[in-house]
Amino acid sequence: MADQLQKEAHFMFQNREDNTFHQYFVNSMKYSYKPKQLHTLSRKCATLLLEIFTKMYEARHLYPLIISSSDDSINTYKLPSLGYEITDRHLPRGFVTPRKPYTSILCDFLHCNCTSYTNCSDNGIVLSCGHGYHSRCLRRCNFKCLICLKYLKNEIKINVESLKISMTKDLGENEFIVEQDEGTGDNESDDAEAVAGEIEIEDNLLENTKKTFLSAKNCVFLF
Ligand SMILES: [Zn+2]
Ligand SMILES: [Zn+2]
Structure with a gap:
């Protein structure tokens, strides 16, 4: 009896208008x-x-x-x-800062004093921003990339300023976005016929491209 009531309730729920189940699973969706x-x-x-x-x-x-x-x-x-x-x-963020990461030296810390004579010179890490630090130098920066921190603070200030300007600026008549109607799909059958004619052309094109690719590879193996 309880089962039957539960099924009935499910059925009634699924037939209610505007419920999400109905919206996504019962109505048929047309694939484009x-x-x-x-x-x-x-x-x-x-x-x-x-x-x-x-x-x-x-x-x-x-x-x-x-x-x-x-x-x-x-x-x-x-x-x-x-x-x-x-x-x-x-590239990673470090490359857009005024101080791009060194490619030949590990440490980008401005006040790095590790030398080949000190025992900290080999021990370090490259951060996700692209800047590298000796472990000791990173500790001295409180585990933050100070170069990127300074860059981001500056960029945030610039963005906030331009946002303030754009919010206080009067909109001209032409700056409103005009919404355009998308096609209603009436010409679908015409499209399908046109596409059927293209299949052979595309197949031939793919075959030619395959040959070009293979000949490029074979040329290299010959030399
Ligand atoms: Zn260092
Ligand atoms: Zn950085």
């Missing part, structure tokens, strides 16, 4: 891609990845070049293997 479209997308993705891997493989002996440097010492590099540009902002 058809199997044919997914097939084409997976081919396009495979072709793109293979092209990237081929470029990376061919340029694996080339080193990044610094192509420009801003006033606040942020360098921009060209990555030959990936073919795009990155800045110091892609």
Whole structure:
């Protein structure tokens, strides 16, 4: 009897309007891609990845070049293997501070007095910001990176100031965001037909990219 009441209660609960169970599990959700479209997308993705891997493989002996440097010492590099540009902002935080981490010396502490004659010189750690410290130097900084702390305090002040300015500034008429209606999906069948025609093209493209990738690899093994 109790079981039957419980089932009844579940049934009534699931049929109530606007309950979350109904919303997520009973109403059918329409997936926005058809199997044919997914097939084409997976081919396009495979072709793109293979092209990237081929470029990376061919340029694996080339080193990044610094192509420009801003006033606040942020360098921009060209990555030959990936073919795009990155800045110091892609690296750990220490590289955007005025005092970038040393690459040849362990300790970045300004008042470091460890030398090869003192027994603290080999004992140290590189923090997640990229700055390195001798254990003794890190203890003297209360286990904080003082270079990054100073940088962050300064940046927070700058951000707060610009936030204050933006909050007190009058909005012009053109600065309101206009919401745009997304497509209603009426042309789905047309899209599916168009995609079906692309499948063969994508398959051929993928085959060609595979051949290019394999020939790039084989060339290296021959020499
Ligand atoms: Zn040190
Ligand atoms: Zn740091």
